[in-house]
Amino acid sequence: MKLSKEQHNNFNKNGYLFFPNLFSQEEIQYLVAAVPELYKRREEYNYREKGSDAVRTNFAAHLYSKPFAKLARHPRMIKPVEELLGEKLYMHQFKINGKMAFEGDIWQWHQDYGTWVNDDLMPTERAMNVAIFLDEVNEFNGPLLFIPGSHKKGVIKAKHDLTTTSYPLWTLDNDLITQLVNRAGGKNGGIISPKGPAGSVIIFHGCLVHASSNNLSPFNRTSVYLSLCTVSNHIRRFKRKAYIAHRDFTPIECLPDDCLIKEYDVNLPWSKGVPASALQTSLKELSD
């Protein structure tokens, strides 16, 4: 898989690329089947929705679940991001977001890089998100909303919102969102939301402004999010626990393309539990 010139241009202009049906239903089923057991676990890495038992975010499954360990090294996502950033990558964050039927709460307007720089001291925006749909995403189950081109704004001043949902987030000001949406076309294209079958994938820039509404529908909208950072751009502070912001900067080596349907050995370092060191945090800035 090599991106076309048009895809490079689109990415530079809009800040995202959408790949409908990048994974087959067989590949996705292998992943989907592993989620309920992970969500049942009473572990710190499962954040639940405010006032509900539904899982909002499961962190770091690639370190303790075989299907997701394989997904985390899948060439169909790692290779295009390597190509866009021109460097080897490490896994900064890995999550399975529930956005469960009836229970899934909003994600306010934000840039992911806002959190990475504010909390983790990630030096530059040379990092990228990949979203993999484990369920069909439609207009009713809280699709991701993007403001095309908003990544060009760079890092935007943000406010740490600790109350709206169960998960703290660096969120953006309404006036600025209005400006960005108007600049991108207002009601004609100022917001877009890629929708499609399970197995579809979005790659998006760490500075792309995005949000998602709550899920009032009876349709789950579970997605996996990989946050991939170039190795030289690794974080400089361990303020957040290691299951949220990883501290292993080893370059990702891809598995073969058929890794989700064939047997491959993968390392599961946290299969016996999260190590105590991963729960330690520090406000100290690392030297390079």
Place this chain on the structure above:
Amino acid sequence: MKLSKEQHNNFNKNGYLFFPNLFSQEEIQYLVAAVPELYKRREEYNYREKGSDAVRTNFAAHLYSKPFAKLARHPRMIKPVEELLGEKLYMHQFKINGKMAFEGDIWQWHQDYGTWVNDDLMPTERAMNVAIFLDEVNEFNGPLLFIPGSHKKGVIKAKHDLTTTSYPLWTLDNDLITQLVNRAGGKNGGIISPKGPAGSVIIFHGCLVHASSNNLSPFNRTSVYLSLCTVSNHIRRFKRKAYIAHRDFTPIECLPDDCLIKEYDVNLPWSKGVPASALQTSLKELSD
């Protein structure tokens, strides 16, 4: 305006009819221009969103605002509902729902008739809603969601939800919503949401199950809702204040079709304020 046989069939099957662009932009502008002053008023009839100053619902503007007094007697809405219900109508409820940019909160899954029967002792479901879009409704600003055909289920057991939003509502159980959506086609048509330009109108059955998501977009989604009840089916209890559930059962007499663009005299009984009697409530059941 006379409904076609096909429209009657569609209404019976799906529980709603959608009329894109039923009002011109000139007519809508006349209404839109009157909203900010109404929303600014520090009056009991303005319900604000939980934790916000944005108006969620303004009640009874047809009794104190000339543009809305005219709209409440507009033949383009009153006549089709009279035709569907075969009887003269009175205004049971009149509201201007804000669903303001960034601030508009959800409306949980509910049937309006659930509230009308539980709170107001409205004898039967011979009543109907009309929604008039004062802003464009798109996929991003919290459009109404309907479960087609759910009106055929009749009145469904509901729970009085006093906490989720700032407005108490008789809401429905998630398992039942799932069943109704699946019966209506699941991901293929089990939920629909009419979208269109300002001036579009939806007529929907009092038992049609509906909801709407929050509005994360910078686009207001203000709509007027008329709840029209057949005169013989008037409510039998004044448990709710009269600006929420009206007590004047006089049949509505329509104005001419051009009433929003020409000068007509209308009566504004609450122009000097809401009368004290309208704030009195009672749990007593009226005799017929």
